[in-house]
Amino acid sequence: MTSYILKRLFWIVPTFLGITLIVFAITRFVPGGPLEQVLMRGALMGAEGGKNIKMDASSGGAALSNEQLASLKAYYGFDRPWYQSYVLWLGKVLTFDLGRSTRYNEPVGALIWSKLPISTYYGILTMLITYLICIPLGIWKAIRHNSFFDYISSILVFIGYSLPAYVVAIILLVVFASNLEWFPLGGFTSSDFSEYTFFSKIIDLIEHSVLPLTAYVLGSFAMMTFLMKNTLMENLSADYVRTAIAKGVSFRKAVFSHAVRNSLIPMATHFGQNISVILTGSFLIEKIFNIDGLGLLGYESLVERDYPVVMGTLVVSSILFLIGNILSDFAVALVDPRIQFK
Numbered sequence: 001m002t003s004y005i006l007k008r009l010f011w012i013v014p015t016f017l018g019i020t021l022i023v024f025a026i027t028r029f030v031p032g033g034p035l036e037q038v039l040m041r042g043a044l045m046g047a048e049g050g051k052n053i054k055m056d057a058s059s060g061g062a063a064l065s066n067e068q069l070a071s072l073k074a075y076y077g078f079d080r081p082w083y084q085s086y087v088l089w090l091g092k093v094l095t096f097d098l099g100r101s102t103r104y105n106e107p108v109g110a111l112i113w114s115k116l117p118i119s120t121y122y123g124i125l126t127m128l129i130t131y132l133i134c135i136p137l138g139i140w141k142a143i144r145h146n147s148f149f150d151y152i153s154s155i156l157v158f159i160g161y162s163l164p165a166y167v168v169a170i171i172l173l174v175v176f177a178s179n180l181e182w183f184p185l186g187g188f189t190s191s192d193f194s195e196y197t198f199f200s201k202i203i204d205l206i207e208h209s210v211l212p213l214t215a216y217v218l219g220s221f222a223m224m225t226f227l228m229k230n231t232l233m234e235n236l237s238a239d240y241v242r243t244a245i246a247k248g249v250s251f252r253k254a255v256f257s258h259a260v261r262n263s264l265i266p267m268a269t270h271f272g273q274n275i276s277v278i279l280t281g282s283f284l285i286e287k288i289f290n291i292d293g294l295g296l297l298g299y300e301s302l303v304e305r306d307y308p309v310v311m312g313t314l315v316v317s318s319i320l321f322l323i324g325n326i327l328s329d330f331a332v333a334l335v336d337p338r339i340q341f342k
Contacts (some may be wrong), residue, residue, distance in 0.1 A: 001090075005200060007325075008063070008219055008325075008326050008329075009326075011322075012319075012322045015318075015322055016318055016319065016322065017090075018317065019318045020086075020090070020217070020311065020312070020314060020318065021086060023107060023310075023311065023314055024082070024311060025082055025083075025086070026087075026309045027310065027311070028085070029082075030084040030135060030305075032196075036305075040256075041272065045234075051259075062085075064120055077089075089311065093315060095197065096109065097109070098112070098308065098312040098315065099308035099310070099311070099312065100308060101301070101306055101308055101309050102306050102307070102308060103301065103304050103306040104306075104309075107314065108308050108309050108311075108312035109242065110148055111297060111309060112294060112309075112312055112313065112316060114296070115293050115294040115296075115297045116290065116316075117294060118188055118293040118294070119293035119294040119295060122212060122216060122291070123216075123294065124211065125209070125213055126213060126216040126217055129213065129217050130217050130224055131222060131224070131267070133217070133221070133265075134172045134224035134225045135224075135228055136220060136227055137153065137225050137231040137265065138224070138225045138226070138227070138228025138232060139228065139229075139232060139255075139260060139263075141153060141154070141225070141229045142228075142229045142230075142232040142236065143255065144200070144234060145229075151159075156224070157221065157222045157225055158222065160221055160222055161179050161221070161222030161223070163218070164235045165215050165216065165284065165285060166215070166220060166284040166285060166288060167216045168218050168291065169211070169212070169215035169284070169285050169322075170215070170288060170289045171186065172215060173186070173211060173212060173288060173289065174213045176211060177211060181261075183207055183210055183211050184207055184208050185209070185290075186208075186288075186289040186290035186291070187208060187289070187291065187293050188205075188292060189201075189204055189208055189291050190204050204205060209290065212285055212286075212291060214288045215285050215288075216285060224267065227267065228263060231262075231263040231265075231266050231267075232255075232259055232260065232263040234256065235258075235259040235262050236259050238259075241254050241255075241259050244258055247306075268328065269328050283295035283296055283299035284296055284299075286299075287299060294313065294316075296309045297313065298310065298313040301313070
C-alpha cells in the first residue's frame, strides 16, 4: 500500500511539469498577451483624450519609449526567454506564490481562494444529486429492460444528453427565470443577502441554486445512467449471477448483493476524475447565470489574457485531477475486493 501510494505520488510531479510547461509556452507565443493589452488600453485612452501613459515623442505618440517598453516587459516577465520565465514561475509556485493578476492587480492565490467555495458548493451538490439519481435509475432501467418505463426514461435521458449543458442553462433561464419569474435571473445570492434572517438566507440560496444545479446535473446525467444500466445488465447475464439464482438465491438478493456491487466499479472510476471539474466549475454555466465562481474567473482571465490567473487555475485543476485519479483507484478498491495495491 505504501509503495503504491509513493509511486503514484511520484508520477504526479512529471505529469504536472508537462502540463504546466506546455500551457506556459503557449501563453508566451499566443498574440494579444498582457503587454499588448496594456498598449491597446493606452492607445484607446490617448485617443479619447483621457489620462494616458507617456509616449515617445519621436514616434508621434503611437508607441512607448524604449525605457517604458523594457519596464513593462520586465514587469510582466517578458524580458527573458520563456523557459527561464517558466523556471522562475515554477519556483514561486513551490513557495505557494501563484503571482499577481494583471487584470485585478491582486494575488492570484487570494482570487482563486475567494472563488473556490462557490464552485465547490455547486460541484459537490451536483455530484451527490447525479449519483443519487443515476444509480437507482440505472438499476431500475436494467431490471425493467425493454419495458415502457425503460423506453420513456431512455427518450427523456437522450433528449437531455443531446442538449449541451449551456443550452439547457439558457432555456431554463429564459423560461423559468425571465418568463415565469419563478427563480432569480442569476447570481449566487441576492444583493441584500446579508440583511436576511437565517432561514431566509437558506431559501434565497436554494432559489438561486435550482436552475444552475439542473444545468450541471444534466451535463453528466445521461452518461452515468446508461453506464450503470449497461454494466448491471452485463453482470446480470454473467455466470456467477445465474449460478447464485440456481442455488436458490432470490433474484432481488442476487441483484443487490452481487451484481450491483460489481456494477459500481465503473462508476467509482469516474469519481476521482470528476473532482477537478467539481471544484473548478463550469465556466459556461457560471457565465450564463452570472455566478462568480472559479470557472467564470478562469474564462474571463483567458479572454482578458490574464495569464497569471490562467496558470493559477491550471495549477489547481491539474493537481486536483491528478489526485482525483489516485482517489479513483481507492474508490474502485472499496467496491472490488479483488483489487490489491501492490
